[in-house]
Amino acid sequence: MSAESARTIALPSGEEIAALGQGTWYLGEDPARREQEIAALRLGVDLGMTVVDTAEMYGDGAAEELVGEALRGRREEVFLVSKVLPGHADRKGTVAACEGSLRRLRAERLDLYLLHWRGGWPLEETLAGFTDLIEAEKIRYWGVSNLDVADMVELTALPGGDAVAVDQVLYNLSRRGIEWDLLPWCRETGVTAMAYSPIEQGRLLKVEALGAVAQALGATPTQVALAWVLEQGVAAIPRSGSPDHVRENRGAADLHLPAEALDALDEAFPPPSGPTPLEML
Ligand SMILES: NC(=O)c1ccc[n+]([C@@H]2O[C@H](COP(=O)([O-])OP(=O)(O)OC[C@H]3O[C@@H](n4cnc5c(N)ncnc54)[C@H](OP(=O)(O)O)[C@@H]3O)[C@@H](O)[C@H]2O)c1
Numbered sequence: 001m002s003a004e005s006a007r008t009i010a011l012p013s014g015e016e017i018a019a020l021g022q023g024t025w026y027l028g029e030d031p032a033r034r035e036q037e038i039a040a041l042r043l044g045v046d047l048g049m050t051v052v053d054t055a056e057m058y059g060d061g062a063a064e065e066l067v068g069e070a071l072r073g074r075r076e077e078v079f080l081v082s083k084v085l086p087g088h089a090d091r092k093g094t095v096a097a098c099e100g101s102l103r104r105l106r107a108e109r110l111d112l113y114l115l116h117w118r119g120g121w122p123l124e125e126t127l128a129g130f131t132d133l134i135e136a137e138k139i140r141y142w143g144v145s146n147l148d149v150a151d152m153v154e155l156t157a158l159p160g161g162d163a164v165a166v167d168q169v170l171y172n173l174s175r176r177g178i179e180w181d182l183l184p185w186c187r188e189t190g191v192t193a194m195a196y197s198p199i200e201q202g203r204l205l206k207v208e209a210l211g212a213v214a215q216a217l218g219a220t221p222t223q224v225a226l227a228w229v230l231e232q233g234v235a236a237i238p239r240s241g242s243p244d245h246v247r248e249n250r251g252a253a254d255l256h257l258p259a260e261a262l263d264a265l266d267e268a269f270p271p272p273s274g275p276t277p278l279e280m281l
Contacts, residue, residue: 006048007253009235011141011165012190017079019230020253021051022246023196023239028066029059037241041070044240045077047250053168053196053237055083055116056101064104072106080105081112081168083145084126086119093121094129098138113139114168117146117280123155131160141165145196148278149181156189164191170279171195171234173225173269174204177276183232195229197281198236209268213261219251226252228265 008016022044027037041052052071054063064082071078082105088097098113113133115126130142143166144155155161167186171178172195186193204210205221214224222238226249229236240246257265 006050007230009192009233011192013141013165017235018048018050018253019235020049020226020250021053021079021081021235021237022049023237024052024054024063024067025058025239026063027058027239027241028062028064033241034066036243037066038070040241040243040246041067042074043243044246044250045071045074047247048253049246049250050077051079051081051235051237053081053194054101054105055085055114056088056097056104057083057085057116061100061104064101068104068106075107079111080107081114082110083114083116084129085116086121089115089119089121089126089129091125091128091132094126095132095136095138098129098133102138109137110139112141112143112166114142114166115144115147118144118151123151123161124158127155127158127160143167143192145169146278146280149185152182152185152189152191162189166192166194168194168196168237170197170281171229171232172198172200172204173210173228173265174200174207175279176269177272177279179232180272180275182278183234187233192235193233194235194237196237198229198238199225201281207268209264213264213268217255217257217261219255220248222248223252223255224257224261224265227255227257228262231257231262 007019009019145168
């Protein structure tokens with residue numbers, strides 16, 4: 001399991017990023033777990049899970065501070081992602097929020113900055129803030145999160161809106177609604193889809209059918225659930241504060257699911273049979 005063998009996924013620019021990254025929601029909130037969480041994040045980077053996803057919302061900045069500490073001296077190895085809260089997402093607020101994130105992350109630049117979800121500010125305002133940040137070289141790419149097809153169509157019709165790089169959405173075996181319309185739209189337009197909560201915050205792991213597929217493959221349920229997301233051409237950012245779990249999760253990037261496994265998973269977790277509004281956690 002070397003970093004070199006990691007699967008990648010292309011951004012619209014053609015730049016390749018690790019398809020399997022790391023989330024950070026709820027990390028940095030418990031002092032007793034801090035050292036282990038830092039070790040887990042650093043191990044993930046060692047193993048090639050170099051996309052690190054955080055947000056100003058997580059622990060009111062505590063997750064960003066943890067990431068800043070974990071990545072000290074390693075910033076260049078990582079594709080760093082953070083998010084602006086919708087309430088901050090007017091033009092000036094977006095710039096100010098990003099500067100706050102950069103301070104907590106001890107970074108000069110984010111690789112990707114996302115609107116966390118759509119709120120009251122017009123998308124034009126957020127887009128203007130993102131454009132200011134690109135010009136100031138404080139972010140390299142911008143994107144969105146929790147935007148369904150209609151919102152994406154509206155966004156990409158705005159001047160400069162077609163520069164959106166990523167839509168980060170809830171996607172896993174038990175949440176397949178985006179396969180009906182959003183995922184085909186992303187494939188058609190080249191916008192990269194990134195799955196959050198790819199193991200449904202651990203709830204998926206209790207499903208018997210997943211366990212059976214995993215056992216037949218000599219893999220773990222987590223590895224199968226993550227490998228399935230990657231098979232769909234979607235990036236995944238599982239979160240773990242445990243080095244053992246990170247090592248296990250990394251194994252998913254080397255696991256290719258044969259047709260029989262995919263069929264068994266379709267049976268247990270059927271794809272959508274009609275339009276399904278985008279779900280959020
Ligand atoms: N854009 C958005 O609105 C949004 C929303 C939700 C999440 N996110 C992002 O997506 C990331 C991932 O989603 P998530 O944190 O909601 O859920 P998740 O990654 O689906 O699940 C995280 C949970 O699974 C456990 N876990 C991880 N690996 C495991 C393993 N190998 N075996 C057993 N348990 C394991 C973790 O516990 P341990 O720490 O004990 O391993 C944790 O409790 C977030 O951290 C965040 O960065 C974004």
